[in-house]
Structure formats: structure tokens, C-alpha cells
Amino acid sequence: MAEQKPKNQDIDFTIIGQGLAGSLLAYCLLNAGKRIAIISDGKQSASRVAAGLINPITGQRFVLAEKTPAMLKLASEFYTAIETKLGIRCYFPTPLIRLFNNEKEKVFYEKRLLQPHYTPFFSTKPLSEQQLVNAPFGGVIQLQAAWLDTNTLLDALADYFISHDRITHLPAQTNSQTTTIHCEGYKIKYNPLFSWLPLQPAHGEIIHCESKSKLAPEITVKSKWLLPTSQNTCRIGATFEPHISEPTQQEQSKNALLSFVSSLKKDNEFNLLSHQAGIRPATLDKQPFIGFHPHDSNHAVFNGFGSRGSLLIPWYAKLFTETLVNQSKIPAEADIQRYESLCV
Ligand SMILES: Cc1cc2nc3c(=O)[nH]c(=O)nc-3n(C[C@H](O)[C@H](O)[C@H](O)COP(=O)(O)OP(=O)(O)OC[C@H]3O[C@@H](n4cnc5c(N)ncnc54)[C@H](O)[C@@H]3O)c2cc1C
Structure with a gap:
């Protein structure tokens, strides 16, 4: 017998928004055996514009954030597993040539070379003349970079959700047992429940x-x-x-x-x-917005992934699924509790 479209009383979680955040969270919740509905407005998302670059070393100072190696490992395993399950190719580990913009950047890079935990991220191979065109300060080949074909991934996930009858384009009725998770990207600024969060789109x-x-x-x-x-x-x-x-x-x-x-x-x-x-959907402190509304725990948010959605979303989707399923703690840096005083 064909699977029935979930009735409201069958739904554990309603997810609003079908960009990378809503889609990957929905995927994790489905895998955890939860019953979900996804509400999509069918409009173009940042996720479909994004190039999906995953660059572990960021900024002029060549920063490798503490959690990045673990996030990178998880993202690689996560996307590769989806590729196998859905029969697609969307995750492409690719070397990255970083050309220095000025002498200062080169000096920062040289300092990083002395720090052993940076070693796996830089190739010792010199750049070729062709690679150094218009690069008077030189450059380096960075390893462990990748890019995510977000459109292929989102199309395949949309088909997967449709095959599970999990998508509706209509505003869904929810009941008191259903938690609604808002994954609306920058449009969260128009959502009266969460517009108090300090978004910096x-x-x-x-x-x-x-x-x-x-x-x-x-x-x-x-x-x-x-x-x-x-x-x-x-x-x-x-x-x-x-x-x-x-x-x-x-x-x-x-x-x-x-x-x-x-x-x-x-x-x-x-x-x-x-x-x-x-x-x-960037944020004031450059950390995501995750967690429950301070005065209405039927509403939660999963947003604020800024310029790094491809790397951050798998990591936080797994952690937030643990919160939603097993009540584990939301990582403090991402928990919207840090801004609770702004919610009046
Ligand atoms: C030009 C550009 C380049 C980028 N390059 C990269 C990159 O190289 N690497 C990287 O990791 N990240 C990159 N990003 C950032 C990346 O796009 C985001 O981190 C990520 O896509 C955010 O996903 P999201 O699902 O939170 O938001 P979105 O992708 O914006 O998805 C939100 C969805 O919710 C829908 N929605 C909103 N309100 C409602 C409602 N009321 N009802 C139903 N649906 C609703 C929206 O229409 C949208 O479809 C880039 C972004 C831009 C703009």
C-alpha cells in the first residue's frame, strides 16, 4: 500500500523552508525515525545561489577554527553517505590555490606553516608559473578543500522527500504536539517569532x-x-x-x-x-541561531549559517537532531539562549 501523506496528528516536526538548513535537518530527522512535514514557499534560496565552497582555512589570517577539522570530517562522511543513498554526485574534494593579496597575507601564511596542526592543510608543492599569473605575492595550494553542488543535492533531497510524502506547499495546520522548526534563511527577519535575533544579512x-x-x-x-x-x-x-x-x-x-x-x-x-x-543569513557573532523560542517551545529555529552553510549545516543538523530526539544540549555557541534578553 502506498504511504499516506502525514496527517497533522502524525507529524512530530514541521520544517519551514527548504534550503540547505531545512533539507539537511529534515533528512536527519527522517533518518532518526521522526515524522516530518516540510513547508516550502518554492522561492529561490541562498542555497541554490551558493557555490558550496568548503575552505577550512579562512580569512586574511589563514585561520583554522578549533572545530573545523571535525566538521570537515563529518561533512565529508555526511555528503558521501547521501551520495550513495540517493545515487547522485554532489560532493567534490578539490585542491584550492590560494593567491596572496599582499605581503601581510604571505607573512600570516608563513607563520601558520610553523604550527603543526596546519600541516595537513597545505601542500609543499610549489605553484606553477601558469598558476601564479597576476600573483606578485605568490600563493599556496591548500588541501582538504571541497565544493558542494547544492542544486543537485537539493533536487535529489526534494525528490526523496516527495517519495516519502513529506512536502507540502500549503501552510500546514499544526497541533500542540508538533514542533515547528523555522529554517527560512534571511527571511527570518520577517518572522515575528524570531525577528529579534541579531541577523546581519x-x-x-x-x-x-x-x-x-x-x-x-x-x-x-x-x-x-x-x-x-x-x-x-x-x-x-x-x-x-x-x-x-x-x-x-x-x-x-x-x-x-x-x-x-x-x-x-x-x-x-x-x-x-x-x-x-x-x-x-549571517549573524552578529558569526555563530548560528539554533534553539527554542524562549516563550513558546513549540517553535524552534535552525538558521544563521552565514557564508559557511555547506560546512556547518551537516554538523549542526546532526547535533540539533540529537536535541530534538534525545533532549541533548544545544552547543552553547549556537544556542539562541545567548540572545534571550533581546526577546521581549
Ligand atoms: C552569493 C552567495 C554565495 C555563497 N557561497 C557559499 C559557499 O561558497 N559556501 C557556503 O558554504 N555557503 C555559501 N553561501 C551561503 C549559503 O548559501 C548559506 O549558508 C546557506 O545556503 C543557508 O541555507 P538556509 O537553508 O539557511 O537558507 P536558504 O538557502 O535561503 O533557504 C531558506 C528557504 O526558506 C524559504 N522560506 C522563507 N520563508 C518561508 C516561509 N514563510 N514559508 C516557506 N518557506 C520559506 C526561502 O524561500 C528559502 O527557500 C553563499 C551565499 C550566497 C548568497
Whole structure:
């Protein structure tokens, strides 16, 4: 007999939003044997614009955060397991060429080289002349980077949820037994239940191009990045404009990205295929927003993954599932309790 669409009284959790946060949390809860419904508004999410880069070493100072190696290991296992289960390919470990923007960055990198826990993240292989075009300060090959094809993953998960009758495009009725988990990305700022959380949304744009000549497989990062998605196509990004509040495409951003790629790959030509904009759900303290509403425990939030959703969401989806299923503690750095005084 075909599985029935869940009736409200059959639902343990209603998830609002079907970006990476809502989808991966739903996947974890289903795997934990919970009954879920997902409400999607069908609108484009930041997750579908994102390049899905996973770069363990971040910023001008080449920082490797304490939990990053563990998060990286979990993300790799998590995405690989989904690939096997759903019969897709969406997770691509790829070396990353980091070109220094200035002398200061080079000095930071050289200091990191002296710290043994950084060693597994840097190749000792020197960059070739071709890789060093327009890089007067030099660069390094970073290891353990990857990229996630978010569109392939989200499409496959949507099919998986449909096959389990877990998606509705209608506003669902909930009962007192159902916990509603809000995974609305930057649109949480319009949600009266959680608009008190200090979100710092950051507009960003990327372009998708076709290249005339064959591209090397590595990701290249300078002030911006180039991510080859096939031998002749690539994504180039991303801009960062915190003052633009809705995901609109800007002509000057497109031109800036095109001129970045032309200066990086002088001997190649690029034709624009598409241009997209999205809003990163970034937060004041750069930590996620996870947990229950202080005055209404039927409502919870799973959001605030900023520019690092591909790395952070698997980690926190697993931990929050443990909270929802076994009442384990939410990690303090992510628990919205830290902002409880703002909720009036
Ligand atoms: C230009 C750009 C580049 C990026 N590059 C990277 C990158 O390289 N690596 C990386 O890790 N991250 C990157 N990010 C960040 C990444 O996109 C986010 O961390 C992540 O996708 C956030 O996922 P989310 O599910 O929280 O939000 P979203 O993906 O925005 O999903 C939220 C969903 O909820 C829906 N929704 C909202 N309100 C309602 C409602 N009331 N009812 C039903 N549905 C609702 C929305 O329409 C949306 O579909 C980038 C972001 C941008 C904009």
C-alpha cells in the first residue's frame, strides 16, 4: 500500500523552508525515525545561489577554527553517505590555490606553516608559473578543500522527500504536539517569532561562465574565487554587499566578477551564462541561531549559517537532531539562549 501523506496528528516536526538548513535537518530527522512535514514557499534560496565552497582555512589570517577539522570530517562522511543513498554526485574534494593579496597575507601564511596542526592543510608543492599569473605575492595550494553542488543535492533531497510524502506547499495546520522548526534563511527577519535575533544579512552575487579553453580543475581564490564546474564551465564569485537587503542582480557586480576572471586567466575568454544574487543569513557573532523560542517551545529555529552553510549545516543538523530526539544540549555557541534578553 502506498504511504499516506502525514496527517497533522502524525507529524512530530514541521520544517519551514527548504534550503540547505531545512533539507539537511529534515533528512536527519527522517533518518532518526521522526515524522516530518516540510513547508516550502518554492522561492529561490541562498542555497541554490551558493557555490558550496568548503575552505577550512579562512580569512586574511589563514585561520583554522578549533572545530573545523571535525566538521570537515563529518561533512565529508555526511555528503558521501547521501551520495550513495540517493545515487547522485554532489560532493567534490578539490585542491584550492590560494593567491596572496599582499605581503601581510604571505607573512600570516608563513607563520601558520610553523604550527603543526596546519600541516595537513597545505601542500609543499610549489605553484606553477601558469598558476601564479597576476600573483606578485605568490600563493599556496591548500588541501582538504571541497565544493558542494547544492542544486543537485537539493533536487535529489526534494525528490526523496516527495517519495516519502513529506512536502507540502500549503501552510500546514499544526497541533500542540508538533514542533515547528523555522529554517527560512534571511527571511527570518520577517518572522515575528524570531525577528529579534541579531541577523546581519549579506547580499552576494555570482556568475556562471563558459570558458573558451580548458580549465584546470583546482579552485582559485584571491580576493574573489573561480570554481571550475566542468572542463569548460565555471562559477565566479562572490560579491559581499551587506547594505543591499533583497536578492537583486547588480550590473556593476557582474562586471566586477567578469573583470576578476579576465585578470586571473588572461589567456582565456569567458562568456556569461547566468548571473545570480542571494542573501547570506549571517549573524552578529558569526555563530548560528539554533534553539527554542524562549516563550513558546513549540517553535524552534535552525538558521544563521552565514557564508559557511555547506560546512556547518551537516554538523549542526546532526547535533540539533540529537536535541530534538534525545533532549541533548544545544552547543552553547549556537544556542539562541545567548540572545534571550533581546526577546521581549
Ligand atoms: C552569493 C552567495 C554565495 C555563497 N557561497 C557559499 C559557499 O561558497 N559556501 C557556503 O558554504 N555557503 C555559501 N553561501 C551561503 C549559503 O548559501 C548559506 O549558508 C546557506 O545556503 C543557508 O541555507 P538556509 O537553508 O539557511 O537558507 P536558504 O538557502 O535561503 O533557504 C531558506 C528557504 O526558506 C524559504 N522560506 C522563507 N520563508 C518561508 C516561509 N514563510 N514559508 C516557506 N518557506 C520559506 C526561502 O524561500 C528559502 O527557500 C553563499 C551565499 C550566497 C548568497
